[in-house]
Amino acid sequence: MRLAVIGAGAVGSSVVELAADHGHSVTAFADSSSAVIDSTGIDTAEALDRKRADGVVGSDAPEAALSAEYDVLVEATPTTLGDAEPGFGHVQAALERDRHAVLANKGPVAERYADVRALERESEGSVLFEATVGGAMPVLSTINDFDPTHITAVRGVLNGTANFILSRMATEGLDYEHVLAEAQDLGVAEADPTFDVDGTDAALKGVIIANVLSDDETEYTLDDAAVEGIQDISGSALELARADGRTVRLVAEVVEGSVRVGPRLVPDNAPLAVSGTRNIAQLETEHAGQLNISGRGAGGPETASAVLADIGRL
Amino acid sequence: MSDSTDEVRSYTVRLELVDEPGELLRALEPIANNGGNLLSIFHERGNVTPRGHIPVEVDLEATPERFDGIVDALRDAGINVIQAGAEQYSEALTIILTGHLVNTDLSDTLSRIHESTDATVTDLSLSAPEGTDDASSARIRLATEEGAVNETMSAIRAVADEKELQVIEPLAAGGEA
Numbered sequence: 001m002r003l004a005v006i007g008a009g010a011v012g013s014s015v016v017e018l019a020a021d022h023g024h025s026v027t028a029f030a031d032s033s034s035a036v037i038d039s040t041g042i043d044t045a046e047a048l049d050r051k052r053a054d055g056v057v058g059s060d061a062p063e064a065a066l067s068a069e070y071d072v073l074v075e076a077t078p079t080t081l082g083d084a085e086p087g088f089g090h091v092q093a094a095l096e097r098d099r100h101a102v103l104a105n106k107g108p109v110a111e112r113y114a115d116v117r118a119l120e121r122e123s124e125g126s127v128l129f130e131a132t133v134g135g136a137m138p139v140l141s142t143i144n145d146f147d148p149t150h151i152t153a154v155r156g157v158l159n160g161t162a163n164f165i166l167s168r169m170a171t172e173g174l175d176y177e178h179v180l181a182e183a184q185d186l187g188v189a190e191a192d193p194t195f196d197v198d199g200t201d202a203a204l205k206g207v208i209i210a211n212v213l214s215d216d217e218t219e220y221t222l223d224d225a226a227v228e229g230i231q232d233i234s235g236s237a238l239e240l241a242r243a244d245g246r247t248v249r250l251v252a253e254v255v256e257g258s259v260r261v262g263p264r265l266v267p268d269n270a271p272l273a274v275s276g277t278r279n280i281a282q283l284e285t286e287h288a289g290q291l292n293i294s295g296r297g298a299g300g301p302e303t304a305s306a307v308l309a310d311i312g313r314l
Numbered sequence: 315m316s317d318s319t320d321e322v323r324s325y326t327v328r329l330e331l332v333d334e335p336g337e338l339l340r341a342l343e344p345i346a347n348n349g350g351n352l353l354s355i356f357h358e359r360g361n362v363t364p365r366g367h368i369p370v371e372v373d374l375e376a377t378p379e380r381f382d383g384i385v386d387a388l389r390d391a392g393i394n395v396i397q398a399g400a401e402q403y404s405e406a407l408t409i410i411l412t413g414h415l416v417n418t419d420l421s422d423t424l425s426r427i428h429e430s431t432d433a434t435v436t437d438l439s440l441s442a443p444e445g446t447d448d449a450s451s452a453r454i455r456l457a458t459e460e461g462a463v464n465e466t467m468s469a470i471r472a473v474a475d476e477k478e479l480q481v482i483e484p485l486a487a488g489g490e491a
Contacts (some may be wrong), residue, residue, distance in 0.1 A: 017326070122424035155485065232480050237412045237451040243439070244408060244453060248482055265408060265484040270486070 001311055002041075004028035004065050006090050007076030008051050011104045011131070015074050015307050016044050019067055022308045028068035032077070035060040039069040066093040072311055076104040079204065081222060084111040091116060091127065098124035102310045104131040104303055108205040113211040114219040114225030127314060131306035133205045134158055135297040138309070139281045140212055142293060148213045153255040153284035158205045160277035160298045161189045161196035162230050162250040166263075167275040170238045170247050176231065186279060198229035199250060199261040206252035206259040213254060220259060228262035241265055247273050322375050324353065324457075327385070328397035330367035338370065342437060344387035351375040354436040354457070358425060362381070373434055373457060407433070407458055409470060410455065412451045413479035416442065420452065433458035440441040 001024045005012050008031035018086060021024050025041035036047045036058025047057045073094035077087050084107030091108050094101040096119070100295040103109060108116050109129045120127045127148075133139045134156070141150055157163050180197070183189035195201045203225040210220040230250050241248050249272055251264040266272045271292045274280045279297025282290055296302040327345075331337040338357065345352060353373040362368060376384060385398045415423070424435055433456040442450035458466045467483060474481045 228480070232412065232449075233482070234412050234449055234451055236443050237410050237482060240410055240439055240441050240451050240453040246408070248410070251485065253485075263480075263482045265410060265482055 001025075001071045001314070002039075002069060003072050003074055003311070004030075004068055004070035004094075005031050005074045005076060006065060006080070007105070008057050008075075009076065009078065011303045011307070012074070012076035013048055013051065014300035014304030015076065015104075017048060018301065018304055018308060020044065024308075024311060024314070027070050028060040028063035028065035029057050030060075031057050032062060033089050034058050035062045035065040037064055037068045056188075066090060067097075068142045072100040072102055072314060074102050074311075075108070075306055076106070076246060079106040079110075079287060081107065081111060084108045088112055088115070092119055095119045095123035095125050095127070100125040100294045100311075100314050101127045102131075102307055102314075103127070103129040104307055105250045106132045106201075106204045106208060109211065110207045113208075113221075114216075117216055125175050128310035128313060129208070130310045131303045134279050134281055134293070134295070135299060136302035136305050137281060137293050137295040137297060138306075139209070139293055141309070141313070142283065142291070143209070143212055144203050146283070146288070146291075148215050150286040151213060151283050152286055153253070154206075154209050154213070154281060155251055155272065155284075156202075156205070156209075156279065156280065156281035157249050157272055157274055158252050158279055158297060159163060159196050159199075159202040159250060160279060160296075161193055162199075162202065163279070164188045164249065164277050165197065165275065166233070166238070166248055169233070169235060170242060171275075173235060173239065175235045176233060197231050199227040202250055202252040203227045203259065206254050206261055209252075210254045210257070210259045214257065218257065219303070225259040225261060227260075233263055242268075245269075249273060322351075322456075323378055323381070324375050325381050325398070326374060327372045327374065327388070327395060329372065330394040330396055331370055333362070333366065333368050337368075340391065341370065341388065341393045342372070344391050344393070345374055345384050348384045348387050349376060349380040350384045354434055356428060356434055358428070361408065369396070371434060371435070390452075406436070407456045407463060407466065407487055408453065408484055409456070409478050410451055410453050410466075410482040411474060412482065413474075413477070415450045415452055415479065417447065418477040418479065423477060423479070426473045427454075427456075427470055430467040430473065431456075431458065432462055433441045433466045440448070445446070 003026045028037045034056035051057045087105040088108045091101045155201045165179045207220045246265045252261045280294035356371040358369045436457050437455035439453045
């Protein structure tokens, strides 16, 4: 397949780096200010070097990548809320040209799911977005394999930053501010960790799961989710939980059309009590009991492998 | 399930006590003396009935036969038995409340939870490392009727919202495994 990769952050760059290994060529690669385009395949190493050295991937205008020759557009720009632009526009551009779109960007499928689906119906192209929930973990494809109508609930620890902070607070008896600073030093938390710790990121993933589960019947957006974060969790709460054989995890829960994210008490030995930056999704199936999928929920190469898995499914 | 009279069940007895020293002990004796196993006692001191009595809710375990004997013995001892239902308190629920628990009157919070639900507080642990003026946390275990967990949780959320406390809820029964 010929790929046009839009977005040159950790995920986009990893897709470009790993594409050849999966038998694909990259014919266009763009960041927010530049693009490199070659219908016979760009020199990926050169583009990545240039991004590292000069902060740009090439000398073309970024919009040119959208009209380049490609089979699959990989949308890996940062997630935005509301109208989900420019990610949505990129997906639209691909579908209107009857190309496929594979997303790592949560915005379009969390905030404008019905619009994306409507565009897909009019197009020869398909939209896949495995990478938007749980990084390397095959959460959405497992839901699709089971058939969404046979999944009654999904619960998950879907934000590594929040989970790292809660894990450290519980095991080291440290307070929130202290652990957050440590997570930032380690690169686990962003300089602005708001979306991770206030539950927004986990909620977007919950909303995407709800959209997939509802099978196009109802459209969910962030406004439909009840969201609570972990900023106000105190060390004493974690201590009380621990004394009772439990721990606190930021859990995203999708049950019967409701999406809820908040700190929850989980037994220490429960599958949902994953530690550190690991993620887990627990599917409640109608006929097969509980199914746990855990793994690395974030990271460039991890998320890129989910993007490449989607491309393999097309 | 068999209907064997040997089967120990959970019961709740609601009593009204006169506000005098020794009354609570006097009410508990007939229970212990007649083979009842006390599970919890909820003593609503701040909540006096119109007749000036103090409501007390006692959870206990006994066989149905012994339970009848307990109720009779309580009445014989002149204890006002308001309700002696064979309600089965089968679901245990643990939550953690965080925030200005002490400043917002923890005892009132518990009473409110108790009033607005069928749940009974069976255990309470408070942790206030910064002293009572600062934020603290409480782990509360409740016993609630089968199937009433959602109702109980929404009542707790309402009280917590009003007092600006954060509730850390358990996962639904299905999610605990």
